[in-house]
Amino acid sequence: MYQSHLSLPTYTPPAVLFQGKMVQNSSMVHKERGVGMFITRRFTRTVCQTKVPRNANLEKLQNGYLFPEISRHEFEHIRKHPDAKLISLGIGDTTEPIPDIITLDMAAHSRALSTAEGYRGYGAEQGNKELRKAITETVYRDVGVKDTEVFISDGAQCDISRIQLLLGSNVTMAVQDPSFPGYVDSSVIMGRTGEFQEVTGKYANIEYMKCGPENDFFPDLSTTPRTDIIFFVSPNNPTGYAASRDQLEKLVEFAKKNGSIIIYDAAYAAYISDDSPRSIFEIPGAREVAIEISSFSKFAGFTGVRLGWTVVPEELVFSNGFPVIKDFDRIVCTSFNGASNISQAGGLACLSPEGYKAIQGLIDFYRENMKIMVETFESLGLKVYGGKNAPYLWVHFPGSSSWDIFRMILEKTHIITIPGTGFGPGGEGYIRVSALGHRKCILEASKRLTNLFK
Numbered sequence: 001m002y003q004s005h006l007s008l009p010t011y012t013p014p015a016v017l018f019q020g021k022m023v024q025n026s027s028m029v030h031k032e033r034g035v036g037m038f039i040t041r042r043f044t045r046t047v048c049q050t051k052v053p054r055n056a057n058l059e060k061l062q063n064g065y066l067f068p069e070i071s072r073h074e075f076e077h078i079r080k081h082p083d084a085k086l087i088s089l090g091i092g093d094t095t096e097p098i099p100d101i102i103t104l105d106m107a108a109h110s111r112a113l114s115t116a117e118g119y120r121g122y123g124a125e126q127g128n129k130e131l132r133k134a135i136t137e138t139v140y141r142d143v144g145v146k147d148t149e150v151f152i153s154d155g156a157q158c159d160i161s162r163i164q165l166l167l168g169s170n171v172t173m174a175v176q177d178p179s180f181p182g183y184v185d186s187s188v189i190m191g192r193t194g195e196f197q198e199v200t201g202k203y204a205n206i207e208y209m210k211c212g213p214e215n216d217f218f219p220d221l222s223t224t225p226r227t228d229i230i231f232f233v234s235p236n237n238p239t240g241y242a243a244s245r246d247q248l249e250k251l252v253e254f255a256k257k258n259g260s261i262i263i264y265d266a267a268y269a270a271y272i273s274d275d276s277p278r279s280i281f282e283i284p285g286a287r288e289v290a291i292e293i294s295s296f297s298k299f300a301g302f303t304g305v306r307l308g309w310t311v312v313p314e315e316l317v318f319s320n321g322f323p324v325i326k327d328f329d330r331i332v333c334t335s336f337n338g339a340s341n342i343s344q345a346g347g348l349a350c351l352s353p354e355g356y357k358a359i360q361g362l363i364d365f366y367r368e369n370m371k372i373m374v375e376t377f378e379s380l381g382l383k384v385y386g387g388k389n390a391p392y393l394w395v396h397f398p399g400s401s402s403w404d405i406f407r408m409i410l411e412k413t414h415i416i417t418i419p420g421t422g423f424g425p426g427g428e429g430y431i432r433v434s435a436l437g438h439r440k441c442i443l444e445a446s447k448r449l450t451n452l453f454k
Contacts, residue, residue, distance in 0.1 A: 057191045060203070066181045066422040067091050073406075074416050081414065087445045089373075090416035092237070092391065092434045094301040095441075096365055099358035102300070102349040109345035120341055125333045127152025127309070128344045134351040135309055139294070143281040149311050149325065151332055152339045152347075156267050156295035156308040157182055163263055163291065163310070164190050166324070166331050171228035174207035176219065178238055178423035178430075180265070183231040201425035210426050213385060213396075217241035221250060226258040233265035235272060238423045238432035239394040240386020242276035248283045255289040261316070261324075262290040267308075268390040270299035270363055276389060287313035291324070298391065298436070300350045300359050307343040366391050369435035369442045376446040377433075380453040393433040394420070405431050413448040 070090050078086060112118025126132070132147040139145075153159045160182050169191040175183050184203065187193055194204025202208055207227050209219035217239055232251065235242040243251070255262050262280065269278040280286045295308035312325040349355045374387040377395050385394040397405045402419035409415050409431070418434075420427025435442065 055189075057189050060188050060193065060195060061185060062196055065185060066418070070416065070418060070422075073410065077410055077414070084414040086414050086416065087437070087441045087448075088416040089433045089435075089437060089445055090418045092298070092436055094298065094303050094436050095438050096301060096362055098301045098305070098346075099355065099362070101352075101358050102346050102355050105349035106305075106342050106346040110342050113341075123338045123341055123344075125336055125338045126329065127339060128341075128348070131344050131347050131351075134348055138351045138356065140279060140281065140311070143279055144287075145281060145311055146314070149313055151310045151312065151328065152344060153308045153310060153336070154306045154339050154343070155297060156265065156293045159293050159308060159310045160263075160265075161186050162331050162335060163293070163328075165335065166328050167229060167261075172205070172207070173229045173231065174209055174224065174227040175231045175424075176211045176233065176236065177208040177426035178211070178420060179231065179233055180237045181423060183263075184424075201421065208424065208426070211236065211239070211241075212426060216247075217385075218243060218247045221254045224254070226260065228260060230255060230260055230262045231265070232262055233267070234276070235268040235390035237268065237390065238386075238392055238418065238420065238427065238430075240388065240390040240392040242272050242274070242389035245275070245277055245283070248277055248280060252280070252283045252286050252289060256285055259319070260289065262286075264290050264292045266292055267295045268298055269294065270359075271367070271391060272389045273367070274389065281311070281313070287315045289316065291316065296347055296350060299363060300346075301362060302343070302346070305343050305346055307339055307347050365439075366435055369437060369439065372442050372446055373433060373435050376449055380450065382453070387435065391435045393435065395431050395433055397429055397431070400429055402428055402430060409449075409452070413445075413452050415445050415448060
């Protein structure tokens with residue numbers, strides 16, 4: 001599904017510039033995101049070979065995971081054009097400083113760990129009780145979520161994998177097309193899918209629900225086969241589209257009719273600016289068929305701090321009547337020792353009245369970035385979706401290869417975007433553009449793109 005259409009040969013370390021010297025076939029250099037340095041990772045040849053077979057499910061995966069692959073292209077471009085001022089509108093990493101009202105609380109908590117009175121070791125695997133309560137009172141104030149149904153984590157992507165462990169390999173699944181690649185790749189690793197189909201760009205045994213402008217970015221449920229689980233993200237990554245109340249009501253009714261479980265990713269809900277639901281639990285009946293994942297990463301700038309949560313309602317049960325929440329609690333207690341105490345202190349500060357107000361300032365800043373980029377593409381006569389309820393723009397280049405557009409923009413403007421096919425076959429002809437950047441970079445990118453396409 002996420003094949004780049006680039007021919008990637010068996011690994012041979014390239015010639016690279018390291019510490020001022022050209023090094024041939026000795027190491028692979030990887031540029032860490034957001035860090036202005038290069039780190040070498042040596043691949044040492046060894047005579048010994050184990051008799052342990054490789055996980056056959058990992059062999060099914062197509063090339064590298066999308067975002068590290070984009071980082072590889074970024075590094076190669078920097079190597080070829082060392083004097084170019086590269087602008088990244090690709091990987092959705094936040095750029096603006098976390099408000100000090102939040103970081104000061106984390107610093108105080110960190111400092112207290114060096115005192116006998118303030119030291120704390122392991123916390124509850126499910127998370128700090130105060131933080132769980134604050135999430136229910138702030139995020140889920142009017143939808144009846146209980147603090148005991150909230151599980152604090154180290155981020156939404158980690159919770160996606162824990163939910164995969166919860167559900168196992170013998171369930172059928174559906175996913176939006178396009179959508180975040182983590183759902184499919186983790187399902188492949190679990191052994192839930194068949195082989196990758198080169199012709200279609202899809203994995204066997206996955207139901208790909210086409211979500212494009214032709215169907216208002218919502219699947220045609222009348223033709224969608226029943227599956228055990230449905231991955232659904234709203235606002236959508238990459239299209240930026242937030243499902244309407246009517247659409248989510250249809251989704252919940254569809255899940256109830258088929259006895260399915262919706263895995264609802266609400267990581268970008270804080271960016272919603274219209275009356276679209278911010279939680280699946282705003283929809284009547286959702287507590288019987290849905291799990292919701294969310295995160296502090298994008299709305300509070302916690303991409304590096306790492307903090308998220310998952311809500312598993314008490315009413316949600318398996319086919320034998322066993323409560324899903326009990327199994328998820330066991331998964332968490334088995335595979336996780338709880339989120340960092342320092343991160344959780346930051347989460348509490350985010351949800352205080354003062355902290356929440358400060359975070360809204362960050363969101364407003366990125367919304368202005370979104371507006372600038374939408375106006376840029378529209379002024380060039382390009383059709384652009386998103387950029388309203390999520391910090392992503394989904395830009396259409398009819399008849400063009402997504403990877404060709406990605407490479408052309410990179411070569412001619414030194415701007416990193418994301419090719420649409422990285423999010424599924426339904427992304428062909430599109431690129432995703434992130435508005436999570438410094439304002440000066442957004443303005444400069446606008447100028448370069450205007451000069452390219454005018």
